[in-house]
Amino acid sequence: MSETAAGARGRSIRAVPPGGTEDRQHTEHGLERKQQLLDAAAELFADRGYGATRIVDICAAAGVAKGLFYWYFPTKSDLFVELVRTMRHRLRRAQGKAMAPDDDAPTRVAQGAAESVRFMAAHAGYFALLDVERADPEIAHVLDEGAGVYFSDVRRLVAEGQAAGTIPDGETDLLTVGVLGAVSSFSNSFRNGRIDPTIDVDALADFVAGWVARALR
Amino acid sequence: MSETAAGARGRSIRAVPPGGTEDRQHTEHGLERKQQLLDAAAELFADRGYGATRIVDICAAAGVAKGLFYWYFPTKSDLFVELVRTMRHRLRRAQGKAMAPDDDAPTRVAQGAAESVRFMAAHAGYFALLDVERADPEIAHVLDEGAGVYFSDVRRLVAEGQAAGTIPDGETDLLTVGVLGAVSSFSNSFRNGRIDPTIDVDALADFVAGWVARALR
DNA sequence: CTCCACCTTGACCGGCGGGTCGACCGCGAG
């Protein structure tokens, strides 16, 4: 884990620029290769967990040698972080698109919850990798960061609803936690097969929307 | 962590069933030592995660040499399993005690949920260690086993309520997942400080009971 | 007192796996 300052020696002064991070120039082909690694890693993480996935496994799955990994990523956790951030952006975009701007707050919350369930079901392979140990501080950070983002998104809506009288006053934070928890619980259970997998995803999403709407009443 | 060893004293008692593996004869002092290891491990697991906790750290925390660990546990995951099972038994006992036998199903579910929240808050250090990677199959197994136990406990109550007409029909499994998810979500958020930690635990428990009751209506 | 079972120690071993390195390839620009 030690970044060993022994970065640039010899003649080629590359790597570790003032900014701190890698700013490698990738060709289009390079970007594709990087994506292959990302995809392979996502699958392996989801399958056997982050810690249990060896870098060499990721490379093997992508059909390249281990050394190449470090051409594209400084460390394993950097790859993970990139994966998670990408996922988060896509999910939030989907949520935003699913909420009708003119509906009231509780309805919008329910719409967002339903869409989240659908999205997570559609990308189960991706979201499974969130079941990860938070030992690595870099991991913990990006995960907490995500939790914070979703929290404030939902909290804003809840507070709005309370102001408009469409959601009961008080305990704004708790209501928010409840909504977030419902979405992740149902999604996790579905993904892990604790829910009858033959159920229609849209039916599940509707159920969750109803659950949230009732609890918010 | 008190008198787990009911009254056994003076003579050695068997700690592990003769299932073929370790069936060491521990003296009372030995059982105490073992408990020290268990406690030290629980704290470290909760603090930095299972995978990131080194056996030698556990021993150092308990003030013994590494070799001794293997006198009491075959492997690290065996220790973990023992920890989780113990916890589960205590929680279920608390739940059972909290539910008034003559109340109707939804009320009992809410009572159990509230008690679970209180229990998990009181033993936050213990429950934090459930945030663990499921890479190790032995770990995954004991965790799933626990999920299954709680699931069937709650499902039984929900089905009972549906039969009695106190809970709406249909989707028994989904309702169960919702209840379980609410309890764990609120408990996790509280433990991780995502909820204002100055809130009274009983108030939180009541809130969760209300949340569940509303969602179950 | 002796013996045996339980307890305790820390040096040691083995391999696993993250990260490094130096060499090499192929292509487009000059």
Next chain:
DNA sequence: CTCGCGGTCGACCCGCCGGTCAAGGTGGAG
């Protein structure tokens, strides 16, 4: 053609950590 850079390879290094082991301690039963 030659240079430089993006890209690729895989042997190698090395610290870490789970697990082992041989030896020594201690207290109670006989």
